[in-house]
Amino acid sequence: MNTRARASILLTLSLAFAGLSASAVPANAEAPAPPGQGAESAGATPVPTVQGPLAATAESYPFGAASHQEVSQDLSKLGYDEEEYLVSGTSNVYSWPTAGPAQIRTSDAPYTTRVLVRKPAEGQKFSGNVVVEMLNPSNLFDLNIGWAMAHEQIVANGDAWVGITAKPIAVEALKNFDSARYEALSFANPLPLTDPRNCATVAADSSRTTENGLIWDIYSQVGAWLKSNDPANPLRYGSPTTRVEHAYGFGYSQTGGFLVNYINGVHPLVVESDGEPVYDAYMVAVAGGAFAGAYPMNQCETAPPANDVRRQFKDVGVPIMRIMSQSDYLRGIGSRRADSDAPGDRYRHYEMAGAGHATPDELTFSASSEDIIAAGRSVPPASCNEGPRSRFPSSIFFNSALQNLDLWVREGIAPPRAEPILVRDGAPVLDEFGNVQGGLRSPFLDAPTSTWYGTATGASFCFIAGYERPLGQDVLDGLYGNHGDYVAAVKSSVRALEDQAFLTDYDARRLLTEAAQSTTP
Numbered sequence: 001m002n003t004r005a006r007a008s009i010l011l012t013l014s015l016a017f018a019g020l021s022a023s024a025v026p027a028n029a030e031a032p033a034p035p036g037q038g039a040e041s042a043g044a045t046p047v048p049t050v051q052g053p054l055a056a057t058a059e060s061y062p063f064g065a066a067s068h069q070e071v072s073q074d075l076s077k078l079g080y081d082e083e084e085y086l087v088s089g090t091s092n093v094y095s096w097p098t099a100g101p102a103q104i105r106t107s108d109a110p111y112t113t114r115v116l117v118r119k120p121a122e123g124q125k126f127s128g129n130v131v132v133e134m135l136n137p138s139n140l141f142d143l144n145i146g147w148a149m150a151h152e153q154i155v156a157n158g159d160a161w162v163g164i165t166a167k168p169i170a171v172e173a174l175k176n177f178d179s180a181r182y183e184a185l186s187f188a189n190p191l192p193l194t195d196p197r198n199c200a201t202v203a204a205d206s207s208r209t210t211e212n213g214l215i216w217d218i219y220s221q222v223g224a225w226l227k228s229n230d231p232a233n234p235l236r237y238g239s240p241t242t243r244v245e246h247a248y249g250f251g252y253s254q255t256g257g258f259l260v261n262y263i264n265g266v267h268p269l270v271v272e273s274d275g276e277p278v279y280d281a282y283m284v285a286v287a288g289g290a291f292a293g294a295y296p297m298n299q300c301e302t303a304p305p306a307n308d309v310r311r312q313f314k315d316v317g318v319p320i321m322r323i324m325s326q327s328d329y330l331r332g333i334g335s336r337r338a339d340s341d342a343p344g345d346r347y348r349h350y351e352m353a354g355a356g357h358a359t360p361d362e363l364t365f366s367a368s369s370e371d372i373i374a375a376g377r378s379v380p381p382a383s384c385n386e387g388p389r390s391r392f393p394s395s396i397f398f399n400s401a402l403q404n405l406d407l408w409v410r411e412g413i414a415p416p417r418a419e420p421i422l423v424r425d426g427a428p429v430l431d432e433f434g435n436v437q438g439g440l441r442s443p444f445l446d447a448p449t450s451t452w453y454g455t456a457t458g459a460s461f462c463f464i465a466g467y468e469r470p471l472g473q474d475v476l477d478g479l480y481g482n483h484g485d486y487v488a489a490v491k492s493s494v495r496a497l498e499d500q501a502f503l504t505d506y507d508a509r510r511l512l513t514e515a516a517q518s519t520t521p
Helices: 003-017 143-159 169-176 210-225 252-273 369-374 395-411 473-479 483-499 503-516
Strands: 049-051 082-094 103-120 130-136 160-164 246-251 279-287 318-326 348-353 450-453 468-469
Touching: 103 210, 130 143, 130 210, 130 252, 143 160, 143 246, 143 279, 143 395, 143 503, 160 210, 160 395, 169 369, 210 246, 210 252, 246 252, 246 395, 252 279, 279 395, 318 395, 348 395, 395 503, 473 483, 483 503
Parallel strands: 130 160, 130 246, 246 279, 279 318, 318 348
Antiparallel strands: 049 082, 082 103, 103 160, 450 468
């Protein structure tokens, strides 16, 4: 059931309860036109100049392309197309010394980045929604985590997904991977090395010759492009005007923290200049408080302190969902605040009980190991000292959250609320099986077969990967007298969560099928 159909049903129920009746462009095509020659948006945010879609061949294809993921995905079978573009313009570099909007530090720095687009192949099947993600560079290359977490809902609803290369270190990986295809990419620092504002010391994943802080205006301009009538806009589907009705901002972990900077520092500037925001709602994933809760606005500035008001959301003007995992909610506990349905302060805070931060899906749905190595990067480990990364399906929470976010924007239907994970004296309160209490629930904890951990030990990001320990057979036998008892327990949990809009109908069906096909107990 898509979002609009579900909205119609929910509105009917609420009334009843109230007693109311281009053709492809080769990768080595002519360079993009100089910045400033692209079509202008309706407001002050400029539409960038665009080259593409770039040709995809056996020898040259997008890094992270669906057909070259760790587990290949045939988008045509989903009724989807994939295209890649080079996007150019100029960006301000901002400073953010105090709470409130950011301030311009250096103006009009040229940039070129790349944009990966996945969209319904037929315009009549496009919902009008586009999810725009700053691709996560924490492993020093682009990860398609938003697609990994929510592509089932994106496809079920007919949404488009757009991923933007967001950091110079990821550009370096792209050039290692395919120097000809990505030759034009640039996050060049507008300040020469001799300028005293070009700081002598930068982070280990940064360089004095590049500037991380170009991403903020890039993010605005890509959103403006997708909402514009620019001939290069792939979401026009050949019509004179864009078919985009709503753009939803998405960030995960590091880029979730980037969204905090953008929402609190740059979003107000866009509203002031354009009269309205580029993004109609935001989903800030596994980033908050002292855990990836904000980043330096430029590479010479420090990030706002852990308890700084700039890491919290208040009166943003568009709906925001913040979703933490069991790996990060304690360090990010400072991001907790009351949910709100106030028109200018619509907010939900969720904590996924049992879910790990670094998931297998983020590797499965991003570039293949072979391509990661070709990009000059190390392949992140799929296993830690305790075993494989947690198989907990975080996607069930992101699918329903995206559906509910769209209902909030389109229909004004407020999403459900969930209690945070229960914490006492700085530690989680556990049940008899060692699982956390409270938080976003699922049958994985309410009809348990395992204890779910949010942290593991080992290389790379194992400390936020999580793992599971199956319950002993004697424990399972005591919980469930037979297989039917287990299936009934799962069904009770699933039906309650679906009724509360914490599960999509398709995830509910899948969980019931998996329970029926299991051998538990």
